[in-house]
Amino acid sequence: MALRTSSPTATRAPLPWRRRQAAAAAARAAPAVAPQSLLQLMWLASPALPIGGFSYSEGLEAAISSGWVQSEADAAHWLVQQLQLTQARGDMAAMAQALPAWHANDRSRLAALNAWVRETRESSELRLQTEQMGRSLIAWLRNQYSEDAARLDAIEWLAAQDASYPLAFSLAAHFSGASARPALLAYSFGWAENMVQAAIKAVPLGQSAGQRILSQLSAAIPAAVDHALALPDAQRQAFSPMLAILSAQHENQYSRLFRS
Template sequence: MHASVLLQLMWLASPALPVGGFSYSEALESAVETGRVTDEAQAGDWLIDQLHLGLARSDLAVLAQAIAAWQARDIGAIATLNGWLSTTRETQELRQQAQQMGRSLTEWLKNRAPADDRLAPLSALAPAPTWPVAFALAAVQAQAPVREALLCFAFGWAENMVQAALKAVPLGQSAGQRILGRLCDDIPDAVDHALSLADDQRQAFTPMLAILSAQHETQYSRLFRS
């Protein structure tokens, strides 16, 4: 992989990317509030489960298929993937997160590569472009290999979630680094699983995550938007 491609992927994975990922905990805050996550071990276990049961089977699988669709300029397939991801978000908060981050990345892409004619159909996706679908176009623009793009996406997610755990549990920086290390060990397998899934094998079924996300919408005290 060329150095310029690697740097583009590092840019996309950076917390400095102005898409607001740092402001979401994806129901981890609710898991802390209800006593399901109280220490480093439980936080790590929670995020490992979420990586394999949620991200790998849904977002990462959509990302891989959206990269192929953007490369083929198959806007119909892009609309189908975007609709599937919006529809399968099980709570209002999780849907708003996917759409807000997708819209923010779309605006960033407009400033970065305004001549790309695929930006118009991305912007026109209803009800909004979602985060994995917008990220897929960014990866295609960077000419990133598919597996490396998925690794980048997963690492960005992991880093944001570990930062959420540091604030919500709370945990120290060393504990956060140990959790991030555990996630990095598991991310390649999660990515490979996502790449192996056919179109009809994607799924979004994490009932406890959905329940906690719904509870978070009315949680008395909150640091995060989800």
């Protein structure tokens, strides 16, 4: 199911809708990312970042075992759907709201967003994933900013909240100085690379097939990011029943390569 955006006329559109669309348009029109910020975002999106993202398939391995994903076309369809229906409406939307909260140092807002991410994991292994990757990214941030007292204060505060991965990533993106849209583009591409590598290993697929899937995900990412940027609290959600069922089944799967 592709994301759809309505286009009511200006005279009929409710004010919250117009504000969200204006915010998304402003994000799209933001100035180019400074070179140092761009490099930081590329670093955060890199599979080489030591946070363990390569060890998770987020239910994909269980979908393969259950017969839902058996080919390149199946894997591409599954991952594009996951991007649009779970990432854009959930973790990416939480990150989009966390970034301005970091700028404003609104810690009550940040704590609420972090709690929402942790509380909406639909299986124990998905909860463990966001906790482990959050802790690992916090450790990386401590190492990067060990001599910056102000940044260490924010890092230690988030660590005390049992940082989820989306909130830890939002803090790292905030430190980069990039605006919300480039930060979400980097996050999304890093997620896509990890998931494509999981598909290559578990379906299994060849490298060329993986690149074709990554191309499809790359084409879908900008719209998913814009959707996440426009979502208010009331429309942010983490509701994907089949993914939750598959993840729960994966916890007891006889043979597996991945931790989720």
